[in-house]
Amino acid sequence: MQNKTLGIIGGTGMLGRAIARSLLERSVVSADRLLISNRSGAGTFGPQVRVLADNQQLVDLSDIVVLSIRPEQFRELTIHARGKTVVSLMAGVPASLICEATGADRVVRAMPNAAVQIRQSYTPWFSAGALDEHDRQFVQQMFECVGTADEVPNEDCIDYLSALSGTGPAFPALLYKALVSQAILAGIPEAIAHRAAHGVVVGGGQLLADNDPLQMLDTLEAYRGVTAAALQSMTDQHIESIIGNAVKQGADLARKGL
Ligand SMILES: NC(=O)c1ccc[n+]([C@@H]2O[C@H](COP(=O)([O-])OP(=O)(O)OC[C@H]3O[C@@H](n4cnc5c(N)ncnc54)[C@H](OP(=O)(O)O)[C@@H]3O)[C@@H](O)[C@H]2O)c1
Structure with missing residues (x-):
């Protein structure tokens, strides 16, 4: 400068x-x-x-x-x-x-x-x-x-994005927590559950750095295998509106003022 x-x-x-x-x-x-x-x-x-x-x-x-x-x-x-x-x-x-x-x-x-x-x-x-x-x-x-x-x-984009990209590692970390706790409930040993979830959240995230995430989803869904069944279940349970509501809660707080 x-x-x-x-x-x-x-x-x-x-x-x-x-x-x-x-x-x-x-x-x-x-x-x-x-x-x-x-x-x-x-x-x-x-x-x-x-x-x-x-x-x-x-x-x-x-x-x-x-x-x-x-x-x-x-x-x-x-x-x-x-x-x-x-x-x-x-x-x-x-x-x-x-x-x-x-x-x-x-x-x-x-x-x-x-x-x-x-x-x-x-x-x-x-x-x-x-x-x-x-x-x-x-x-x-x-x-x-x-x-x-x-x-x-406009400024409202900043308030909305505070609850989206501003959250940084929060959403992947919550996904990690859910994957670990559900795997343990299903009988997977705790140390294995952590390593498996790490592979999804960290390893999978790194793979997306060089691959279009939406194309990746299309490919996985078209395969009609185990992954597609799990994805379909999340879609049927309205994963998009769960995420939309979560970001809206955060954005509403940012709009209201801290
Ligand atoms: N952390 C995130 O992931 C993140 C993401 C998006 C946005 N933000 C925003 O970024 C801002 C900073 O976050 P942060 O995580 O970097 O906070 P932080 O680590 O707590 O740093 C705050 C800094 O402000 C200094 N400070 C506090 N009061 C001061 C004053 N009156 N005059 C001068 N310096 C003062 C503190 O030093 P002393 O205590 O020594 O004064 C400290 O260096 C926040 O407003 C947050 O909303 C953070």
């Missing part, structure tokens, strides 16, 4: 730290143009990255400010960010509230997930103010450092 300084409030947390590290490793931001803050000012990112305990100092020195704190911590945050672009990673905090509380000219809401740690996050983002082309490219590039990213057409 030529001649611009990026500040990450909460940059020592799980999400902020992973993004900061990737930006440095990919040379998208140089160390002398990256600032981090938290409440203690403690944390290390290498010799040239300053870690501050004063959020306002970070804002004053930055062109773009990322808010990577939790929604409940935002209530305690006092910053004046007039003239700045603020990129919020917080779930369930609307852009209008961030604008009002910080005075920022432009607020972007983005929703990465925990896979930032392995650079496999999908990050939708939405700009509530007019971004210049340079900032737009920077936001896209920042999230591409930790996976893939798309600008979405």
